[in-house]
Amino acid sequence: MEETLMDAAEPNNNTASDSGSDSESDDEAQTALELQTVASELSSNPANYDAHVQYITALRKQGDLDKLRLAREAMNELFPLTPAMWQQWANDEISLISSSRYEDAVPAIEKLYERGVSDYLSVSLWCDYLNFIQKYDSSVREFSPTAILKARDLFEHALSACGLHVSEGSKLWEAYRSFEEAVLNSMDETDLESREKQIQRIRNIFHRHLSIPHGDMVSTLLTYKAWESEHGNTLVVKSSSTDGISPHVASAYQKALDMLSVRADFEEKIVRSDVPDTERLQSFMAYLKFEQSSGDPARVKTLYEQTITEFPISGDLWIDYTNYLNKTLKADKTLRGTFNRATRNCPWVGELWVRFMLYLERCRGSEKELSDVFERSLQCTFSTIDEYVDIFLTRVDGLRRRILFAKELDDGLEFSLIRNTFQRACDYLSPQLKNTSSLLQVYSYWARMESNIGKDIAAVRGVWESLLKNCGSMLEAWQGYISMETEMGHINEARSLYKRCYSKRFSGTGSEDICNSWIRFEREFGTLEDFDHALQKVSPRLQELQFFRLQQESKNIVSSTDHKEDSAKKSKGEKRKPSSDAPNEESPAKRQKVKAQNKGSLKPNKVENTVTPRDPTSHGEGDMKTKDPTPEKFKQYTDQCTAFVSNLNLKANSEDLRGFFSDVGGVGAIRILMDKFTKKSRGLAYVDFCDDTHLEAAVAKNKQMLLGKKLSIARSDPKGKRKGPAAAGHKTSTTERQGEKVELKGRNTFAVPRALGWSKQTSSSSAGAEDEKPKSNEELRKLLLNKT
Template identity: 50%
Template sequence: MATPMEEDLPGAEAEAAGPAPPPAAATGGDGDGENPAPAPASPFSDSDSDSDDGGEGGDAADELRIQALEQALQEQPLDYESHVQYIQCLRKSGKIEKLRAAREEMNKYFPLTPKMWQEWTKDEASLRPESFEDIEKLYECGVQEYLSVRLWRDYLDFVEENDKSVSQCSPSGLTKMRNLFERAITAGGLHVTDGSKLWEAYREYEMAILTIIDDDDEEKAKQVQRIRVLFHRQLSVPLVDMESILAEYKSWEAEQGNANDPTSNFDGVPSNVVAAYKKATEMYNVRKQYEDQLSNADASDGDKLEEFLKYIKFEESSGDPARVQVLYERAVAELPVSTDLWMGYTSYLDKTLKVPAVLKSVYQRATRNCTWISELWVRYLLSLERIRASEEELRHVFEQALQCSFPSIKEYLEIYLTRVDSLRRRMADGLDFQLIRQTFMDATEFLSPQMGTEDLLLLHAYWAKLERTLGNDLAAARGVWENTLKKSGSVLEVWQHYIAMEIETEHIHEARSLYKRCYTKRFSGSGSEEICHAWIRFERECGTLEDYDLAVKKVNPRLKELMMFKAQQEVKVDTHVVPKETTGSDFSQKRKSSKIPTKQQPPAKKKKDNPPNSAVLSDDHGSKEQISTGHVKTGEVSGEKTQASMEVNLVDGSRRENTASKESKSNFYSDKCTAYMSNIDLTANEEHIRRFFSDIGGVTAIRLLRDKFTKKSRGIAYVDFSDNEHLEAAIRKNKHKLLAKKVSVARSDPSKGKKNREAGSFSKDQATSGDRGETAEFANRPDKEIPKDKPTITGKNTFAAPRSVVKPLGWTQKDEKSDVGAEELKSNEEFRNLLLKKCVDLHVAIKL
């Protein structure tokens, strides 16, 4: 939407868009000597149809332009620029009826600029000079939109020339004109640069009245005193060119027969006026620096805003509310869509001035200029409530606010809550509670499709509370919560608030029924455990022994079920997680496909003594392998039942992993300049990691490893950097905290893994249980030096040893087939499977 303020344009805001500037006669002059009208002829024809007949070649193009703009405004009535262009086209073509309607339509949505009001009033005055009251209303609307000394001067001149009571100098006419001048002085008389024009017009009017007074000496003396008082008042206000005003005053006094010395500044001037004049001069000198900055025509809107804010802050420190208000009016007239100015202006009036009529006017203009600021609408509603506005006016403003376009749904929620707050506070004035109920219903219907659970819960909790306290209708309050459960029954907080309401109203049986309804539900996080423990605590504090026993009987199996499910989920995640001590170079082998061709191993022979139960588990390459299974003792929990459920989950998970891992085989990362991170908090995401390295920069990519099924973080990530300098800086952040956990940061070096793989020192799956090369290291040591926790290969226990490691004494290629009595040797693939199975079984046993 275009900025609704272009006061400096010479009568044709949309000249660049197509329409030419209107004729000089259309403006009739601007009251300050600019654009003088050479003739009083009207630029408009007598009818709309006449303007289209016999016109020049441009008339057809103008008509097409007008039709296009009409269509655009029907589709987008809030398009400010289209309104401006439409008015200019109609003004050029002379379609006066359409032009009047277009101006009225635009003013419904937007405030018009002072220049647009000048054009409108002068057009109407030239076409309908007899419609004085209608034109006077237009001037009244115009001077209330923005502060404009020019528009005030036009208004004063129009009334003086066209109001018969004023032109005939009747008592009522004199009173009306003087009141209008006083309003003008109040509005713009403190304007440092332009205020003198209003004072001057006021004095000239009173001097003209003096000249027509005949021989009534008493009346003449009163009129002379009025003029003298005006001079004294003006000399006490800091305005531009104070010296010339003082000189004019002395000259006027001389005309009245009061002799003074022209060479002396203050000769013949009363001492109190001299003191006021000197004070005003000092005030002007202090403000001159701010006025000089604002008078810079080349300054941008941002620079002007900054200067205005500085100026306003200075005036606020001086403690004169009238001067602050005039300065704010000047600022919003030049920068009408500045949120900072309107927010500051309304806040200042709320704290300092507190005049109902002024507050209402300023808030109305603020919300018309900045419709998208919800806080202004909230303040507007509160301000109307403070000045005890009628319910009809409050409702009208509330409905206007809902028709605006706010950036987020929460701002609409704030508008609704402000409205409910106001209705609640005024219930003592006889308002019907049905207004509150209807407002909540409208809010739910309007906001529910887009509002988050937290905000929806806030709204419904407030609604249920008011239904119970103000409406005295507990059934209605329960209905609010039941409707909420239909939409958000999986949210723990909804149940908690509902139960809390029943407990607060001492409806213990109803609260117990709610616990029975929700304790078996699955809530996010630890919510399911929380509601179970809450039920036990509730029965301990409020129920009988039978109620407590029943709750324990129902809750304990549920808690065991939740514990078992949690353990199963941890096993699924842990089977894919590398231990913390694994280095980056080791893990890099798990996320790239090896380019080294592997020799296909012969299938292992089936042994007669193999257990019947086996689980299919996929390794990190996605190959399915058979792993012999057994039962693990689990302490208090039944081992057989737990192990059986584990096996089922492992089988199902491995099948899904097999498919997913095959799709990721093609990923290959060189890790030339990459950091390996481990021990990352499971709630951290890529953005957390990026902020963790924000102080050193250079991050080009982040790969956070996630579980293939749950899509949750595995606590491991690879971070690519642009160069080694940034990588070294990243490594120095090792053991720094990320979300309250110290992360490990090391250089990722896949070349080490490649060399180890080529040397056959350790298989890829063995790397997950220890450092590379451990087995070869301990195999060469004496038995006494081998730690107790390291397995050794001795005697005939060779069934789990790869052929490349263990060979029977006297083994030759010829003896390979004849070795029937010895235990069959396992392939490397089988050895890997068995070792991984042992690790998984050991981990399950520890967890349980």
Template identity: 55%
Template sequence: MSDSEQIMEESQPLTEENERGEDKPMSNSDDSDSEDEAQQSLQLESLETELAANPSNYDAHLQYITLLRRTGDVDKLRRAREAMSELFPLSPAMWRQWIKDELSLVTASRPEAFSRILNLYERGVFDYKSISLWCDYINFVQEFDPMVRQCTPTGISKARDLFESALTAAGLHLAEGSKIWEAYRIYEQTILLTIDETDAQAKEKQVQRIRSLFHRQLSIPLADMSSTLTAYKTWEMEQRNLQDVESIDLVDIDPNVASSYQKALEMYNARFHLEEQILRPNISDSERLQHYMNYLKFEQSYGMPARIQVLYERAITEFPITPDLWLDYTRYLDNTLKVGNIVNNVYSRATKNCPWVGELWIRYLLCLERGHTSEKDLSEIFEKSLQCSLSTVDEYLDLFLTRVDGLRRRMTSNSEEDLEYKLIRETFQRASEYLSPHLKNTEGLLHLYAYWARLETKLGKDITAARGVWENCLKICGSMLESWNGYIAMEVELGHINEARSIYKRCYSKRLSGTGSEDICHSWLRFEREFGKLEDFDHALHKVTPRLEELQLFRIQQESKSAEESERNLKRNAREKRKLGSDITEEQSPSKRLRDMGNPRNAPEENKYKDQNTSHVTKVEGVNLKNNKMDDTPSGQQFSHEKNKTYSDQCTAFISNIHPTANYEHIRNFFNDVGGIVAIRILHDKFTGKSRGLAYVDFLDDEHLAAAVAKNKQKLIGKKLSIARSDPKRGGRESSNSKTLTGHAHTTNHSGKKGSVSEETDDTYNGDIKDAKFSSRKQGNDNILLRGKNTFAVPRNVRPLGFTANKPIAEEGDEKPKSNEEFRKMFIR
């Protein structure tokens, strides 16, 4: 039960005795009544204070009206209802309650009282299409309008106009529309009885009018159509046109009427199950709303605007504050009717039911503009919209822009209204004052200022005012590159080259968001190439060159700091994790761990059968694998990875001269335009963990690899990279023995020093190494130490892509696989 229905049930109509405040008989409950009155007075004062502070409080309005009905203060009650109706549409139950109270206080036959109640009915049926309210409205006119009651020609005409309005509004209501049709027929039949029997012509004319009403009703799908058909046949029998009334056979009636009835019956049967769903009791509001939407889609497939509109009206009567329903309804009317009072009325009710939806106000203004509404009415609706609490600031921005659009269109068209440009300027100023604190450094506010400046030059013909607009914009959006570019573009468009140059001189040294600082420097150079002299270009180049170098150095420093901070966070997280979940093996010293790994008796059970040569600490995209234990990754993810992996390096690029702070993300971004990256492996020092400036990048195919090698000598974090193709065949010698290594071990130390390979890889590589004893080691020791500088800069015979050399013809003896000792000599040499 809704709040308004509850109010009707709980409250009784006011009486004249309440209004006059006549004395009531004394009773034992006088004290309690006094206490109740005092409490009601306090509640009324509290509600009046609340409504004065927040007039949009719907529930407070309802409570205030309910209390006033109990106290019998008629004047306050009328004012309270009027105040609420100005802000919100009242439900049909609330209108009926209001009218009922008015009828209980006055005699409706009085002209002033009749006019007031008639006005209430008209306002009530405007808010919502209620069948019960329309029936009350019709009965009231028939009972209290003297001309209608006396069946004078003027009264009859007035009643017929009212019936036709009711049919237009709700005559297609499938479930209850027949009530209005029957009331209309009964009224016409009553008129027939008042016609003199001797006036055959007038009598026949009235018979035809009643017959036409029957035909119209039978051609519309309505509930209980068979009863209407029976009533029609009974009436025709009374006119001596039919013999069999009990039969529902259509043979005896007019063929056109029978055909229309049959089509209407088919339409009713097609909609019967949809009507059952929306009228079904004990279902949730969301389910009922969804049934309405399904029903609307069905009606829209038939393409009958009148039926669709009536169904929309039925839906919004039940769900008056559902924004999506109003938006859908108004969008349909815009596409079908576009203009007219019907569309304007729907928008008026939509904005009263959902005043917080900015899109409804915007489309309301556009609808009024299409209908060539006066500037006064448009301004009034716009001011109303600004008083509402819209959901977002962007909606206010769109509202202001819509208003400016309308003013601009009317000023540039041959409109009869003589609008002045100051209206547009005032609207922009109001928008700027309201939106600037909320939309600082946003594209929306920048668009507003750019639009404003353009209209100042085009319509206002005031370049000084336009420059003032841009200067205000720079105070609020000065860190955005687009604001400076917009200002410069305006000056260039107007041919003011010197003014544009002066703006460049102001902004090239400013710190702009993103890459704006670099972009404005390059933009200045392009500007001087296109518009300036050689001296101007030289001057610009002299100014921007040190600025660009400063910006580049700053970015390198920022990236370095970011990388160091990330590394510190990673180490801190690793330490914290070890503290939380460490074991005895993790807490051992490095030398102790090396001794344990070198002694199979001390190795864990799962590592006894693994190659001891793979005991190096290996980082896999930030994961430390120690006896199959995992550490934290940079992304916070943990995953298991096999220690022993082989890489064929068939499509691998070897990169050197990498900046020490470069990480996987830097390398991946560097090759972003190439694509096809499978894995990235950075060489790190074994104990310090620092990058050695070397990396391997695996690609999907030779095409991607060739594109990567083509980026040789390009800079990454200020250092030129050396990029070449990695040759996996070790100088061109390839063993025919299947046991010969076809790749390098994941744990192989290519640095020639104590180091390890850090890599970023997928699970593409899952091969096992059966023999990895060619790793750089001393005789009898698993860890070899090479002294001196980094003489290992080009391991695995790295050669540039496309390199060809005159290889000696391999003799038969060369086909013999090399031993591990020979591999050691090759690396140490």
């Protein structure tokens, strides 16, 4: 690649053949077309990592250095560059250094190397950086005192970053010794004192290198003994024993050998290239766990950096790393760079942005820094809407604390900044979180801030009214508004809210709950007149709701009875039906007899002028309507191996439930109970499983969260084998066929109105009382029509 860039500045070869010229022209045309295509892709999608790489590659082929610099800078604005990319960039710049601008180019290339080594841990990039300084920095090359100090600082920086790297760190130690040897050789032979100090410096580097575990420990020991022998110390150079070496050095060396021995297996696994990346990552994580148990933060940090270099886009790895650094380094300012790298590598992980903002607040970062991180986070795409909620709330939390408890920072923060942040959050989240607890959390938090910090009751009510505009059918929104008015002592305002919402329709038992809540409110806060007025309003509403539910229960029982009769007839008919290969055919006389019997037992499958009860949840308005009475098909479920799920998010669908139970497995049919009139979820569901083992595992997930709601999961008990209210709640009415009589059994029969003509007496009661006998299905229909 370097040759390509250099070739761009060379004159054309006049002796090249025509075919070669044609080939080069074709290559140039292809490169130009590729550049145009990739540039178009980048203009429409600047976040396309692969397109950036392709664009830089094409520009290198073309040899356009100015555009190449701009392309690399544009990519680095969005993404960290790999060590190989930084090496390539630096080498391209070095190859273009001319003698006329030699000194001017060195600082710029040094900055490139500095940027490169700050992205990822790379021993080879550090070696390139150190070699460049020694070769192209004239002051270092001439060993001026200032330049020597500069080079030593750079070597120490490299050792702190990579010196503990077990397999490659020795390269840096050897480069450091080589530099100090060169310094020694440049000294005046007569300056014995300075030379002795330099010799001791090199000896200390050897001692430090021998005290850490690395892959070339024996070779390093032999090199050290040979060096000591050269400087007048008598040692057995070719022996790997520590005889003749100072005791403290020998002890440190032996300890390092022992450390290397217990790490050898880990090192062997992480350097393997013939295994999948997932397996290698697991090997790194096991190694990290071991190093953390040894309690050396420097070694742990180096290994984390080594792992990050191999797996830079693992969000869980970055979370684990930043969590470790927070525990060990607390609010150390060096963590700012680590969090910045984490969010650049994995910008789609909301938790990393949250941790970044909390870190900046913890280390007393400026409002500008916090604001910049917050705004950058909002430009990212997260996998769940809850991550956006967490980021907005973290930002508001920080602003609240800085206004109330960190006035010494003197940021000049005003409450309007919190208000604007809440408004942005609600505008962004409301379309996706309508009628959810997460949106309620944001609005209620905002209202509390308006009350506690803003001291503006009108603004508080404005927040709640805005929530009701979006989530007026959500019971919890009204309850939260009423609760806040009550806590602030605004009894009349709370009462007016009850008057606005008691007749509204809420899911489940919400309509009854708000009515009963109003009565309790007037007991505690109202006068007798207020209590009487609430009763006058609420009582008819409660009666209407109760009547509607009884009608629904009776209708379900009738549908169940019809289904039982039809199933019994079908089963009986199938038993009597001869097999298809029966040799005998029915006689005409027998067919006539059967036809006459069937005619006498026919029942109408359609009821004329069926009256449907009015829905009391429709704000108390509307008359009874006549609709087509044709019954819908009723499917019966045995629920023998079924979980009953309640408190389900009203927006949850079958796929959400199937995903929730995916770790359990064995999921069969999923039935979400729907409201008959609105066709919306009632927050209840039945989930079938293939066997009891999977069902028990599903029930064990009771109280876990799904879409912001804590689910209640129990085993469905259709036959009442288990006692208790939960079991009773799952019972369904059953019928027994006895001749022409139908007897209803099960606990749901308590909901059947007496006016329909069913008697609570058992079949053993006094015979002869005609209206005390169980009614047939036909009589049941007639009674229901007359009574309703």
